[in-house]
């Protein structure tokens with residue numbers, strides 16, 4: 001039995017007809033860039049997230065970049081994020097000419113440690129970008145409080161958190177703006193590149209619509225030099241069709257996570273934490289192990305595909321050498337990068353597959369004897 005890390009074909013097979021109808025509809029309309037399907041998706045996704053506005057763009061990276069640009073972030077400015085995230089979060093800051101400033105993460109949730117945030121703020125700080133990594137939201141209440149106290153915009157990187165909630169609010173609805181990716185492998189994925197920004201700020205939404213389209217409020221009028229980062233018509237249509245399935249898919253992920261949690265706990269592994277008041281949407285199901293690479297190889301040989309998100313924290317990437325960081329600067333991010341192991345997780349994953357993953361994991365880790373990490377470095381013992 002081979003268990004893939006993810007299975008998009010399974011997802012698309014159950015809705016093949018719906019997707020083909022979208023293709024026909026867009027083909028007939030010739031609205032290949034923006035157009036009625038994108039406008040309808042923007043309305044529907046804003047309702048889903050619970051914001052007034054949604055602006056469709058062509059990637060999650062573009063969503064972050066344009067939001068920073070529209071808020072006036074540029075050369076000489078700083079924006080704060082975490083080193084334990086996908087490159088795009090920091091890259092969007094760099095793309096504006098601003099400097100990424102890193103704050104370490106909380107070991108239990110893998111999201112920004114709000115207790116370290118204030119010390120990273122300087123007179124140049126123009127934005128704070130918490131990342132709702134793996135599908136669980138960062139400590140938005142505290143981060144928003146700090147942002148407000150200093151007059152700094154908080155932008156949510158919600159690229160892994162479609163439908164996640166914290167204290168009754170959805171990811172993407174709490175900050176000044178929420179940035180989403182619809183890369184095919186995300187919880188809501190297009191059939192190509194796509195992204196969106198959600199916000200309650202009408203003026204920001206208006207600016208974003210110009211930023212994504214050559215600084216243009218209407219054809220051949222350009223108020224400033226922007227970009228071409230529009231969402232494709234087909235992707236808008238595909239996303240509308242898939243949005244109707246998102247809640248069911250999320251519940252399937254959560255059911256698989258509950259199964260993993262139980263089996264792992266029985267086997268002496270600590271499952272990923274879901275904090276009280278949080279709805280984790282398990283974009284990734286991540287555990288911590290020592291000797292990860294050896295264990296991954298053993299799992300692979302036994303037919304279980306795994307992933308690593310992410311093997312190198314951003315402050316240690318060559319791309320950010322110029323920031324002058326070194327090993328030891330963000331110890332929690334570094335430890336998580338060394339120990340994080342993402343287990344197979346996708347809507348429709350069979351209960352037997354989850355059983356089998358945990359059985360193989362146990363078998364291999366016992367064989368290797370040394371690879372079970374005590375979770376959270378003991379930091380949260382007893383809490």
Ligand SMILES: *Cc1c(COP(=O)(O)O)cnc(C)c1O
Nearest residue numbers: 059060061086088089159181183
């Ligand atoms: C996927 C992702 C992005 C970038 O999205 P793209 O659509 O691939 O550009 C940004 N941040 C995080 C946390 C992501 O997971």
